[in-house]
Amino acid sequence: MTARGAIAFLAGSEHRVELLSALAQPHRPSELEAASAASRATVQRSLSGFTERGWVSKQDRCYRLTVAGELVLAAYRDAEEVIGTVAEAGPELAHLGGVDLPAEALVEATVVTADERAPHAAMEFYIDAVRNADTEAFGGMTPVVSGLFDDAHQELVARVPSELVVDADTLATARERTPEALAAAAELEELTVYVHPEPVTFGLGVCDDRAFLGAYDDAGRMRACIAGDGPLLEWARETFAGYRERAEPAALG
DSSP states (O other): OOHHHHHHHHHTSTTHHHHHHHTTSOBOHHHHHHHSSOOHHHHHHHHHHHHHTTSEEEETTEEEEOHHHHHHHHHHHHHHHHHHHHHHHHHHHTTOOSOOOOGGGGTTOEEEEOOSSOTTHHHHHHHHHHHTOOOSOEEEEOSSGGGTSOHHHHHHHTTSOEEEEEEHHHHHHHHHHOHHHHHHHHTOTTEEEEEESSOOOSEEEEOSSOEEEEEEOTTSOEEEEEEESHHHHHHHHHHHHHHHHHOEEOOOO
């Protein structure tokens, strides 16, 4: 049995995932028929296929998930969620540049995208989250000047130790366009800004229990914001640490 064959079998009927899920508790075939919209023949074929693959076992005329079945079902559901998220937000996620994002980071993540009806939805979501963040430290990266020292970030970095990584071009643009904001940032004792030797192509915000990944278009507008904990937070911590390690402290004055 190949992985592709197993996936094809499970996806080959609209009822198989439902039936496999139901077998988290012991069921007789007749009980499965009554609890689902599947026909008797479909239930029987599905149970035969599940048993053959080791996903369910039979005892006392009842079928129930095995550990293998639990793992397959969980992986399939995760894959459905990730693929569904990408299918819905794919055009905006395409703006993520230079990001080696693992698929599991999208599981149970919140994805907010901008569109014609709500062009600022992603940025507004992120700003609101930052303003209300309950964290003892903050790490951030941004590829755009507008995200450097806006009001939301200033409120956060004024109260908790914060590190911000930008590239040289972004910092130079900030010096030219927003010197007052840069001077104000230099006065914040809790904030340290670092310059990365290579371009920063995406936004990142790392709090104690939540991370935010921002996708920007060529005009510097946030097109998508991915927020979550778990795998996304772990990836964000490792990614930020890598960029921070390669960066040098910046002189803002």
